[in-house]
Amino acid sequence: MPKITYIEHNGKSHQIEVANGLTVMEGAVQNNIPGIDADCGGSCACATCHSYVEEKWFDKLPKKESAEEDMLDMAFEPKKFSRLTCQITVTDDLDGLVVKMPSKQG
């Protein structure tokens, strides 16, 4: 299973195996990793699953759809490498992905 690393804003890091087909958000929520709220349950309607993807990974991810970009307008402190983790589906290609959580989700 692909390994995903979630880094909390305070630097605490969690490496988790996440099954293919789940989203990066679901990987965090199912493993009780703090920092991803996912209030809307993954329907791209809340922007509380926001995180910063490590730069070298950003271009390897499937591109954002316009709905995700729109929702990112509402995220807390969006930056260049911001993504909504509910919109990233885990595949073998994402083995080793690192995401950093913002200081809060809103």
Added chain:
Amino acid sequence: MIKTDVLVIGAGPVGLFAVHQLGVIGLKAEVVDNLDKVGGQCIELYPDKPIYDIPALTVCTGKSLTENLLEQIKPFKTNIHLNERVEEVIKDKDNWKVTTNKKKVFLTPNIIIAGGVGSFEPRKFPLKEAERFENNGIYYSIKDKNYFKNKKVSIFGGGDSALDWAIELSKISEVTLVHRRDEFRGAEHTAQLARKFEKEGKLKIKTPFQINSIEGKKNIEAITVKTEDGKTEKIVTDCVLGFFGLIMKLGPIVEWGLNLEKKTIPVNTENFETNKKGIFAIGDICTYPGKLKLILSGFHEGALAARGCFKLARPNEKYRFEFSTTSKSIQEKLGVKKSD
């Protein structure tokens, strides 16, 4: 002080249907919601999106579902107190005393919390200084546009609210519209109008910029904005408006002495009562083994919680189960049959 059989907190789909279930068994309800309209997530987050899993409705939208629910509870003439957040819940002998942020007080033996993921609140600027200036230079909504007359106003956001207000206020104030990227997500024609105003010099547009700092001692004097690449610019301004949509905040619910599991309230599945007698929780906010955050599950939860409320609201009466098809009393309450 308003006395009632049941106070329903939250006018989302689940709270609205609970009013129906209370109504058919003869209990009077009052509803409070922080939003300026009923419908909860269905109206705030996806009014025009299709829903395919409401029993017996092949498809409906968040908006049409809400409208139908309102129609269905019309016979009960329930008061819905909008733009009010329930702040405080305290025990008062056999009742609960419930106070809103507008200091309205309810006295009731039963509370049904149908609060979803919490009350909808404006999303705020991520800067610490923004708190200090909130309501004194920094605003997240406009009550009276004339307040901004002849002032220098910076508006942040890329949706309809930001665009509409930028255009509207540009007629009476000096407006700069700031957005994190070049594209606006608001209606196409509004975005075009804003660009037209920009060309005509009626409005300044700064993209792709985000807020970086706020300057000023007692009042805001200027702000700086920056791009992703760290380029900064200063904007002299009197007021800053942020339109970043709404976020759901559990808020005061955490202070009512209820057990909480993550952001949800554990309940029993017999009548959806919480750890406090007379306080029930239904819909997205409740949790129990197997809970599904679906509207249809919330409807069922409301039906059972309503029966749970009966005991405390009518201690000397016995609840009788009846079908709406055949019950004269239910049909009278719905106004579909004249009592003889």
